[in-house]
Amino acid sequence: MSTKDDILNKIHLLIATNFSSPKDAYNFFDEDGNGKLNKNEIVKLLKEAEISGFIRGMVASKLIEGYDKEGDELISWSEFKAAVDEINEKK
Structure with a gap:
């Protein structure tokens, strides 16, 4: 498995185990509430x-x-x- 796949799998696991939906995860990490994730929020x-x-x-x-x-x-x-859809397609 490539490093990219490893990273995408870890993101998938985070979303699946800690949030009821990908949208909930997105909203959680959108700390400034502007509807976009910046580099710091992605980090x-x-x-x-x-x-x-x-x-x-x-x-x-x-x-x-x-x-x-x-x-x-x-x-x-x-x-x-x-x-997220790309991650799910690989599952």
């Missing part, structure tokens, strides 16, 4: 998912790069849902 999600502190910042940047379709360097709910 907190990765910390909760037990992603190594050494790579959290880099992983957050890569997640934004890979899923930010709007080009605003933030992750909207629809972009987050697309990532």
